[in-house]
Amino acid sequence: MAKRLAEAADARTRDRLPERESLVRMIKDWEAGRHQPKDPYRVLYSRVFTVDEAELFADRQAAPGRAPADVLKDLLSQTQPLVPPINHRGRRLGVNTVDDLSARVHGLRLADDVIAGKDLIRPAFRELDAAVRVYRCNTYTEDVGRSLLAAIGEFAQISGWVASDAGEHQQAADTYRLGISAAHEAADNTLESNLIGSLAYQVTNIGAPYEGVELARAAVERAGPHAPARARALSWDRLAWAHARAGQAQEAMRALGEAASALNAHGVEEEPGYLYWVDANELQIMEARVYTELRRPLRAVPLLTEVLARYDATHTRELALYLSWLAVALADANEPEEAARATERVLDLSAEVASDRTAQRACVVLARLEAYRDVPQVRDLLVDHPSSAPVSSHEKVQGAD
Structure with a gap:
């Protein structure tokens, strides 16, 4: 831990740190609860673990976490939010970190099944922010880097969905766009299709169905014929809804047919965990919603x-x-x-x-x-x-x- 704290320090701070043996004794006191770390050690610990300082030290006197809009504003204000800083001295990450992030994002998706957006929005954006910081503040192989970008894309998709459910529609759209960039950088066409489709669904529902049709078509194209069956079904389903909202009945019916055909091809192929909810029931519900929108009760x-x-x-x-x-x-x-x-x-x-x-x-x-x-x-x-x-x-x- 002493070595990692030293690595997390900039050159000026590193020169002010005590000798290794003294730092080890201080760490023992902190871990035994005899003393609390003070600056600059709190900052160094937060860098090592890529966790907010207040959260890491359970500082209840601090503000109770940033608002989701502030988290997103900070992410988007960076010129290149998904480019790691040059010569960063963070930890060397491996597949275990990717597995941990995958488990956390899937847990967030499962939470969304039973917890509504206004209650889930803060945890969702805290997780998204943490995933971006893990990517930006550490080192890893090229393959691990792509997996981390994909994790960011998945966090952005569920966070955007949660924001939409909370009524924060512009925030949702911006979050989806951040996720699209991450998925594109990761060369994950299936994930990129899911995010573009999520954005299509978002803009369709807030009154821009023709823009929604264009985006949903792009999602179908990005998925392509070789994407997992449920991914293709989902992209066609969203296109059907956009057509219905635009009053394009024949196109909506065709897209529903394509969605059903895609789902019928679902078997035992490998697929991302975020497709777990796409099944015959969901397609039947969308079909019914399309019929309702087209006034065919x-x-x-x-x-x-x-x-x-x-x-x-x-x-x-x-x-x-x-x-x-x-x-x-x-x-x-x-x-x-x-x-x-x-x-x-x-x-x-x-x-x-x-x-x-x-x-x-x-x-x-x-x-x-x-x-x-x-x-x-x-x-x-x-x-x-x-x-x-x-x-x-x-x-x-x-x-x-």
């Missing part, structure tokens, strides 16, 4: 009803979102009583979920039910939820996903 309602009957209730946010699509489809099918029942469940599920997505979807569904205010079940629901006044076009766009 007779196709949408049976699909959504079938999937929701077996959907994992622990995924509260997704369950509420998919029920909201069912409610809209039922309203379009002139079934206001059933739509009201589905909406009531959406509101119950989303009441304690810190998600901008569910909040905006609730507004969209309640606004859609306004046309049936004379139906007793709908009237009672709208009276209990006065926010049912028609939402603005901006709010409708925000709630589109």
Whole structure:
């Protein structure tokens, strides 16, 4: 540890450090809890372990971590955020570090299954920031460097998704772009496709469906014919949604067909862990959402009803979102009583979920039910939820996903 602390110091600080034996004695005292390190040792420790000083020393008097927007601002303000500094004297990293980062990013993805964006956004961006610092502040082989860049890309993808769920749409888009750069530098076409597709989904849902179509097409092209089956299915699925939001029905139907064909080819091929959630249920839900967007409720309602009957209730946010699509489809099918029942469940599920997505979807569904205010079940629901006044076009766009 004394050697690593010395290596982490700049030339001027290194000249001021005590002899090795004295430093070892100090380290023993620190590790035994007899004393706390002071400057410059706290800084050196934080460099060695690539962890924020306040977090490493559990300094509860310090600020409780930077806001996610500040983390991203710092990353993007650097001229080349993904280029390691020249002649850096950090640790020599190996595949164990890559494995640790892969486990942490997958843990973050699993957390997103059950924790909404407003609760998860700070941990997500703290992890992204830490991954970038690991890459920038250490040395490694070329292969390990590419793997670290891929890890940054994966952290950026899930962090962007979390930011979007928290309602931070520009922050989400900027984070996806950072991830796209990392995946491109890593020469990981499948990951780059996933990030471009995530950005396509983001811009589609905030009111730029034609730009979303262009990006989603780029994601399909980047994936190419040799990407894992579920990666190709996901890219086509996002293209289908962008076409639907742009009102391009035939193109949306074709893309759905391509997604299904790609998923049918899924077997035992090696694939990235971030594709774990792409399955027949998810494609069926997207198909139903496309039909709902295109005002074809007779196709949408049976699909959504079938999937929701077996959907994992622990995924509260997704369950509420998919029920909201069912409610809209039922309203379009002139079934206001059933739509009201589905909406009531959406509101119950989303009441304690810190998600901008569910909040905006609730507004969209309640606004859609306004046309049936004379139906007793709908009237009672709208009276209990006065926010049912028609939402603005901006709010409708925000709630589109």
